[in-house]
Amino acid sequence: MKSLDFTAIYTIWLREMKRFFRARSRLIGSLAMPLFFLLFLGMGFDAAFKFSDMPPGVDYIAFLAPGIIGMALLFNSITSGLSVIWDRQFGFLKEIMVAPVSRVSIVLGKTLGGMTTALLQGILILLIAMGIGFKITGLLGFLSAVICMILIATSFVCLGLIFASIINDMQGFHLIMTLFTFPIFILSSALFPLERLPLWLKYLSYINPLTYGVDGLRYSLIGMAHFSLILDLFVLVCFCIFMISLSTYFFGNVEVD
């Protein structure tokens, strides 16, 4: 029952991949928003304000880029976790749930699938940003950024799965996106530094796991951090393990009617 079924994990992952590469328009749509944010918000704010606490040589767009990658990861991975709602709506969830496969394998298959697609999009945005002049610290930084991306994506796919196992309609999906995803994004230091925030907002950011993800990305890519990379990775790994266990628990109790 508890055992891992690698064939099943691969099968579910394979399905996610097929669906991802076939939905070109969805891919373009999910890349467009982060890029608009990066370009227009970045240039707009850079021209309008001077942010203090920026190290010399770091402009706002460089500060913003890791945050936008974090944002893309967050939105794409939660959406792909929540895609279980669609599976439920179209009946395919029954086919998955009735298969003789441990629930943990189903969760891992879904998580790996969602993580892979979110990661691909995160890397794509990074490459596009680099193409338009965003400079990163080096290959080592790139690799540690990818590790951060994997941890962020995995955790939030699981969060999406947990929500999907509780709610079961499209309205619920939009509610989650507005009530959870946006605050997580805005309070993650993706858009502005934490240093000068009012204390209560600062604490809200500190309990937000994505803050550590964005911080880790920012350190890896431009060498600027609020915490240390070790702390960031520690929090991310703990959060990731916690979310995988929690989503397995919730998924085990899913009923399909």
Add this chain to the structure above:
Amino acid sequence: MEYAIETEKLCKKFCDITAVSNINLNIEKGEILGLLGPNGAGKTTIIKMLATLLKPTSGFAEVWHYNILKEQDAVRRSIGIVFQDPSVDTELTGRENLDFHARMYGLSKEEREKRINEVLDLVELNDRANVFVKFYSGGMQRRLEIARGLMHHPNVLFLDEPTLGLDAQTRHRIWEYIKRLNKAQKVTVVLTTHYMEEADYLCDRVAIIDHGKIIALDKPNNLKNAIGEDIISVQVSDGGKFSDILTKIEFIKRIKLHDDFLFLSVENGEIMIPRILRLAHEEGVFVHSVSLRKPTLEDVFLTFTGRTIREQEASVKEQIRMKAKASMRMGGKR
């Protein structure tokens, strides 16, 4: 006797509506058992509990000697299921859907290819196998799902309205295959259906389900004998009086009275109608209307519940509507 499925006081409640109530059902290995009843009777809920998709509110069941609560994976390995509602991934091709299923059930590469082609042949979808399922017609999707349910050679096969929405030809081919599968490979089959003819043709035994309870369980022939051959319904001015007169006539096997409607079970109904009209004339009973029906599921139902299926479905809908209204009123007060 070896049982494929045993249930003991199986219950399922959704909020306060009891969908399935105290079902005790033993299904023999190798038999085809039909669950017959109107929408909302609880047939699908029973199947979903046995297939581990829903947890019973109380009671328990064993499928292939595995407990549906404690040994879910073993239950899942023993069964195949064809759902009533669509359950295919429309963004994948037909072949990819089957491939997904085969992999999930752990079939080896050779087995996979062999079985996929076999079941595609069976439902005649080979030429459409590499087309996305979203371009399939409703009937084609249905056939694909049936093909999928059969693929991994289950011990027990659940079919929830397997031929709903199929044309007559495909329906008969599916019936033949279910029979052959049952005979040759000793697969136990549990199916739900609206169609009397389907239950009649396929099932060794039929359970009639109403309000989440089994109200009759027998061989189809015995059930049919119980409801008589033909049914003449007569609407008369004085039902009670005419009913008393007709009880003395020996060719009428049974009489049911609902308001001014008399339902008479007879053989060769078309020959009996003139006799009954003559009798009514002689006794001074005025006849408003007469109709003749060959037995249907409705008559089985009427016999066992005293209601027609349509009344029954209306009352279920009514129940849901009342609940919705009640909760709205509660919301308004708050």
